[in-house]
Amino acid sequence: MAVIPRDRDHHLNEANYDEMIQFWQHGVAQPSSMALMDPNNTKPGFELPPNRLLGEAPSPNDRRISMFSANFRNNVLAPIADPLSLLPTPDPLPVPARTFTRSNVAGGGVLPVPYATKGGRLSMEVWGFNETGNTNVPWFPGTTIRVREGELVHSHLGPRFGSHTIHHHGIEPTPMNDGVGHATFLVGGGGYTYQWIAPPAGTYFYHCHKNTVLHFEMGMYGLLISDPDVPGAPFLDGRSGMVYRQDSLRNYDKEVLWVIDDMDSRWHEDVIAMGHSAGIGRVGNEFITSADNTDVNLHRFDPDFFLVSGVFASPVEQNVITHPAVSPTVTRGETILFRVLNAAYTVVTVRFPSPLNPEVIAMDGRTLGRTPFVQYANPFGLSSLGGEMRLSTAQRWDLLLNTSVPAGTYSVTIEYRHWVTQALLRTVTVPVVITS
Ligand SMILES: [Cu+2]
Known part of the structure; x- marks a missing residue:
């Protein structure tokens, strides 16, 4: 694993090409991971890496390349006229057993709060996920993704604003479908379909993994529940169902979902005023006004x-x-x-x-x-x-x-x-x- 200089507490050096590449994150405008294969920087819809022109070969450090095996990478690094005719398909997107759509709720997600925030308001902006991205249906915490153990699942992320990801926490998808923005890619306006196998029955959750510490705090998460592969599953939130106890199945009469959270209203007011990327420096074409993020203070979390x-x-x-x-x-x-x-x-x-x-x-x-x-x-x-x-x-x-x-x-x-x-x-x- 490469040592990333910024992890040693220095600011991102935009003059250092390799350093920029390590932090570069790609918006994806196409609906499948096939679209990630762009070895010659020719596809429209991607943000070009810095210092690279349209049609120019990417750096070997480019994440669109480094996600793949060395053998694959070696092939890709030579200019290829028609990459899709030559390259393997890591993610063929076959017909799934179950599909979900989750869209991020754009800036209008405002919740009333029972007492004044640090900014003196009686409401607070909270982001989140639901099917439509609209706030006229529940969105916080995000609508549960509920599956049956072992089935093939597609979850389509269709963002309405900015770029985000879905990380399905605790399951084991391929790296491309893991939704960790800084390790793979961010999903832009066109959306992306994550493909994964429903994990062993149990309680998981999903969350956005862009500028994670902020987007998670802002409410971009929901439960992901895998139910046993039995008739009637997946079950309904809060109702009766079946669960494993060791290797046996047990009936329960009522399910109680406790998602425990805290909020620092400073983050929901001052921090987000500095943008979706506040605290991680420059990402794509998003800049924050604070030159080196010293005003953001994401290491200070004092929930109220x-x-x-x-x-x-x-x-x-x-x-x-x-x-x-x-x-x-x-x-x-x-x-x-x-x-x-x-x-x-x-x-x-x-x-x-x-x-x-x-x-x-x-x-x-x-x-x-x-x-x-x-x-x-x-x-x-x-x-x-x-x-x-x-x-x-x-x-x-x-x-x-x-x-x-x-x-x-x-x-x-x-x-x-x-x-x-x-x-x-x-x-x-x-x-x-x-x-x-
Ligand atoms: Cu996000």
């Missing part, structure tokens, strides 16, 4: 808003979230499946009160004790950890709760602790209501 699944906690309501999408009500004896994602930059501790003792059955999209990894892990009761689970950014735990306990209201608490100082910033309570 705290959410679960898009619902803001408010001190006026004692930070108790009773919204039915977050706070479940079940009949005693029913089984709840909790899927918990930490989409915050704070470290969160989720605490279940005694006598609730949910069983942890999966972590980060992998069922504990499922073949072929049965010898490495087993499900365990959360009470063995004092009823607490501590998640850092992007971690997911799945828990099964048997509610055969006395009827009543049980308060689950979520503590948000600063990512550097560990200071407790907020404690949010979510009631779990069990009726007789």
